[in-house]
Amino acid sequence: MEQMIQFAVENMRKHGFDVVELETAAQAKAYLTEHIPAGSSVGVGGSVTIRETEVIPALEHKGCTVYQHWGQPKEAVPQILAQARMADAYLTSANAVTRNGSMVFIDGNCNRVGAILDGAKHVYFVVSHSKFVDGGINTAVARIKQTACPQNARRIGLSTPCALTGICKSSECGEESMCRATVVLDRVPRGRQMTVLLVQEALGY
Numbered sequence: 001m002e003q004m005i006q007f008a009v010e011n012m013r014k015h016g017f018d019v020v021e022l023e024t025a026a027q028a029k030a031y032l033t034e035h036i037p038a039g040s041s042v043g044v045g046g047s048v049t050i051r052e053t054e055v056i057p058a059l060e061h062k063g064c065t066v067y068q069h070w071g072q073p074k075e076a077v078p079q080i081l082a083q084a085r086m087a088d089a090y091l092t093s094a095n096a097v098t099r100n101g102s103m104v105f106i107d108g109n110c111n112r113v114g115a116i117l118d119g120a121k122h123v124y125f126v127v128s129h130s131k132f133v134d135g136g137i138n139t140a141v142a143r144i145k146q147t148a149c150p151q152n153a154r155r156i157g158l159s160t161p162c163a164l165t166g167i168c169k170s171s172e173c174g175e176e177s178m179c180r181a182t183v184v185l186d187r188v189p190r191g192r193q194m195t196v197l198l199v200q201e202a203l204g205y
Contacts (some may be wrong), residue, residue: 011101016188029055043084044068045092045112051202090120096140104140108178122193128203130143148205
């Protein structure tokens with residue numbers, strides 16, 4: 001597994017990503033707090049991983065303006081998502097990473113992938129080793145459907161088949177489906193800066 005992750009890391013660096021290898025969530029928090037300047041605006045996607053690092057209160061204490069939509073009134077969410085997308089920095093994770101170093105995302109509202117593809121100039125990804133798969137895109141998508149989607153669906157109170165049984169039956173999801181866009185990020189988009197914090201500690205789904 002370690003050899004496979006190092007192969008993926010080498011490819012990520014070749015493809016323009018700044019990769020920082022860390023051991024713990026606490027180290028990721030310290031890195032982000034140090035490298036995001038005071039007074040910056042910071043967008044946060046719907047990421048359990050980011051919240052598990054406890055970096056959001058630290059950035060607010062530093063004087064950053066953090067735009068996060070979790071727990072906010074429904075009517076305020078569209079504006080918050082727009083502000084998060086165009087913030088100075090954006091914090092998120094990936095649902096899976098292939099052995100070749102491509103990051104794979106499955107989104108429902110698509111605010112996260114929108115911000116990643118065409119938003120903040122600097123995007124920070126915090127990605128646990130547990131999200132790497134020894135395979136390609138199909139293996140990554142299978143990992144997301146089997147591991148991440150059921151837990152996320154239960155967390156937000158959906159009654160999709162994956163939430164109820166742990167098994168993906170996308171044809172039966174209907175309007176509650178979270179799986180509305182599958183995006184693969186192979187290289188850093190032109191004119192952007194992307195930093196990947198790889199954390200050995202298991203984080204997120």
